[in-house]
Amino acid sequence: MKLIALKPIYIGGVVVTEEVSFEALEQRGRELIQKGYAKLDENENPEQPEVKADKKAKK
Template sequence: MKLIALKQIYFGYSVLNQGQEFETTEPHGRELLKKGYAKTPEALQPAEQTEQTEQTEQTEPPEPPEPPEPTEPTPDSNAGGKKSKAK
């Protein structure tokens, strides 16, 4: 049974990292799935396809934003920086 580790798993005298694909027996694989330590590669593919479909729908060119109306500049009281005393 092929699985993908969701957490670090000590397996076969080594540690599997998150996202690493590995193969194990059916009973051991079902136990890891039940405990949430792993997932099947097939479980990942339908979700990715759905996300890709949604992303392609969202990539339609948006309407160009209207240019902002020009506004008159307002003087900023702090534009001169720090004022010092005249000597």
């Protein structure tokens, strides 16, 4: 998952400074977002359109 650092973060043996884009695993990325250390890079992770399933009762 592609993220943008909001605070300096030590990840992968490197310090990533503020406003720098970096790659993280899904679980680690969600944790950093929740703690306020990073935000999702919308340019690299476009939101997928919602797919509405047709749920019709078969007779």
